[in-house]
Amino acid sequence: MHRPFAALAAVRAVSAFYFAVTASSMIVLSVPSSLSAQQMPRVTAADYDRASAQLGPSLNGLVAGGAVQANWLADDRLWYRTAAVGATAAQIILIDPAKKTRTICDAARSNCPGVPATADDAAAGGRGGRGGPPGAGGGRGGAGNSVTSPDGKRAAFIRDWNLWVRDVASGQEKKLTTDGETNNGYATDNAGWASSDRPMILWSPDSRRIATQQQDERKVGDMFIVETKVGHPVLKSWKYPLPGDSVVAMLSRVIIDVDAAKVTRLQTPPDFHRGSIGDNITMADYNWSPDGNTLAFVSSSRDHKSATFRVADANTGAVKTLFDETVPTHFESRTGWRMLWATNEIVWYSQRDDWGQLYLYDFLTSKLKSKITSGEGPVTAISRIDEKTRTIWYAANGREKGQDPYFAHYYKIGMDAVKGVAPVQVSLTPDVGDHAMQLSPSGKYLVDTYSSPDVPPVVTLRDGNGKLVMPLEKADISRLVATGWKPPIPIKVKSEDGKTDLYGMMFVPNNLDRNKKYPIINNAYPGPQSGSVGARTFTAARGDKQALAELGFVVVSIDGRGTPGRSKSFHDAYYGRMGRDNTLPDQVAGMKDLAKQYPYIDIDKAAMWGHSGGGFITADAMFRFPDFFKVGIAESGNHDQRQYEDDWGERYQGLLEKTPDGKDSYDIEANQSFAKNLKGHLLLAHGTMDNNVPPYNTLLVADALIKANKDFDLLMLPNQPHGYGNMSNYMMRRRWDYFVKYLAGAEPPKEYEIKTVTRPVP
Secondary structure (H helix, E strand, O other): OOOOOHHHOOOHHHHHHHHHOOHHHOOOOOOOOOOOOOOOOEOOHHHHHHHHOOOHHHHHHHOEOOOOOOEEOOOOOEEEEEOOOOOOOOEEEEEEOOOOEEEEOOOOOOOOOOOOOOOOHHHOOOOOOOOOOOOEOOOOOOOOOEEEOOOOOEEEEEEOOEEEEEEOOOOOEEEOOOOOEOOEEEOOEEOOOOEEOOOOOEEOOOOOEEEEEEEEOOOOOEEEEEEOOOOOOEEEEEEOOOOOOOOOOEEEEEEEEOOOOEEEEOOOOOEEOOOOOOOOOOHHHEEEOOOOOEEEEEEEOOOOOEEEEEEEEOOOOOEEEEEEEEOOOOOOOOOOOEEEOOOOEEEEEEOOOOOOEEEEEEOOOOOEEEEOOOOOOOEEEEEEEEOOOOEEEEEEEOOOOOOOOOOEEEEEEEOOOEOOEOOOOEEOOOOOOEEEEEEOOOOOEEEEEEEEOOEEEEEEEEEOOOOEEEEEEEOEOHHHHHOOOOOOEEEEEEOOOOOOEEEEEEEOOOOOOOOOOEEEEEEOOOOOOOOOOOOOOOOOOOOOHHHHHHOOOEEEEEEOEOEOOOOHHHHOOOOOOOOOOOOHHHHHHHHHHHHHHOOOEEEEEEEEEEEOHHHHHHHHHHHHOOOOEEEEEEEOOOOOHHHOOHHHHHHHOOOOOEOOOOOEOOHHHOHHHHHHHOOOEEEEEEEOOOOOOOOHHHHHHHHHHHHOOOOOEEEEEOOOOOOOHHHHHHHHHHHHHHHHHHOOOOEOOOOOOOOOOOOOOO
16 A cells, blocks of 8 residues: 555656656656747846845844843842954853843853853753744654753663663663563654654653653554655655555553663553644643652544643553543643642643643642633743743733734733632733743743844843843844845735635735736645744745745745644634635635735735645645646645655544545545646655655655646656755755746846855945
8 A cells, every 4th residue: 555656657647757857857848838948037146146145044144142141140140241243252151130231241250250261151041932842753864863851860762672771870781671672662753754863751850760651553554755866766664554445553651660670551542643732742731740650641533633632641551531622623721731749730731712722730639720811812822821920921812902913922910810710911021923932940031032034133131021231232233124125925825715814924026016016926835733924033045935036036934724832723724624615715805905015916826835744735725726837846745645654634623424425525635636627837855865754745745637638747856855855955956946937038048056145245
């Protein structure tokens, strides 16, 4: 079923490209019949140079300052490192909030008592508390392949599918488990779409025990990709469950006594490889009691519709279920949950009132005690909980009226009602923009860093109630502006329903002529786990959006319904209709609305491109709106969720079900099912060693297009992963060429090479 070349059988016309032809020869660009190459207007290498100058490598170094990593001292003073424009060395700055003073420390720190002589901003603390608990493992790309115990004495690691520990001081190793075997290992980090060698574990606070799981994938289906080389190709295979598979990865939860090397299995059936945060297991779904005798954890159903809170006795493995939350679509916890062991309470995240809110449960009775937060705008992160003062600091979107609803702001709130009156949230970061907070250990002060796509970062010091104490830093973008750089334009448009406001960004040529007409390119990402725009913070470049604009286009990104960060109903807009809706109606409506707002947009020349989920939506756009979208570039698209890892599709599309016509509930959402509708120019691209979205997704679409006798272009990037690695610039250039030729009707410079454009400092 999962043979590596099964999808190639019907596409022999392109198979030679896949294995034997260099990437540079894989697309044949034809000249429209109405024009000869000599008659077409030309875009020059100088034009591409101007576009390349708008890429991150050329611009990011032109922004200085605007960042503070606060190191808090015991008396609420703080110090940080900064570098002014033109400075030969960084400065250490000491801030005294009580006196509202700012001191530049001398080399010996003699004028800055308390600041270490070896001050280094790498030691910064108090950064907001978004990270996992101490002793937690499983973060992708973390520091090494072991997890150190809270006391720093031992490090846990995986060897031959079993869990081991190493004594940090002596280097002596001890095997903790003995029955691990191939594809049935302990602490394994394999989500199908991505994996690492780091163990997925959580140490108990006293460093005596480890909470983890044995992950059984022995009967899970395999995925194959093949490395192209001279001689015998190299086959890579690994366990990769798909939606509808009868067997998927299962977790048997265990607690390990490290000194005794004793494994205690929790007395509960195996759980599906699922987590309450994202589409992978997470150690944030475990929480140890301070004495290490009790473990709280959350189990998620295969379809993500239910999250069940459980507690285990670490000595016996006995498990008690406290409560369950089940929703019609998918349960999601943006913040995770927290245990308050001293008071036997649980801080729980739920979207039950259509907004992400925090709730307080009684750990002993399993009953809901109170709703902590309320009002419009989802809570997105818990920064800190002070159990003594009964205060929670948290981030939330959309709670400051009149601002972009995706801007994150910070608040604090008490956990208890006073005389029957619900707690009142206190706004700590009111300035317009997207915020990050660094809270002092005492909670009396905070460092607030904020910016927006068109406003560079500003850093201020505020007191514990959000009152401004003093400014700290501001980014210097004078060198950036001197190049002629202009920020993206924030936009607001109406969705397909004509009522809902959608937000995004627009990029126009720096030499925009409002009397001309410009084709419009939508760089889209449908979600549902994220959106098109990405972070709302300031950055000098956002991929190659401005670069494309410099070639004579208007480029837009719009966060349509179905993307997160707003209400639950907004996020669920196309649940179960991943291909039929896929936020496309909103994208089309938003582009048409923009054309009314900005007459220089030529809505009759509309295009789309995207990567991964953006590749999926781009092909979908070309097939479902063939008269609107004239050109599309679909990179690494997960075009059929039956050919992508199980967790993602089953989370947003629901479980695969057979339909009366002999097909299934995923068939109508798959792009190849509608490939016959193609009218415009479509470029499909994929890396042949993509272990996230296997390349067969794109080949399924190519197969359908060939069978429908449709002209299209195919670019397979040999040996490249999901992000194209060292062929990224080549793909970017081919993207520019494609839009220049087929959307602008011009001839691009031949085989231009994208390089970093260096600028003299003004």
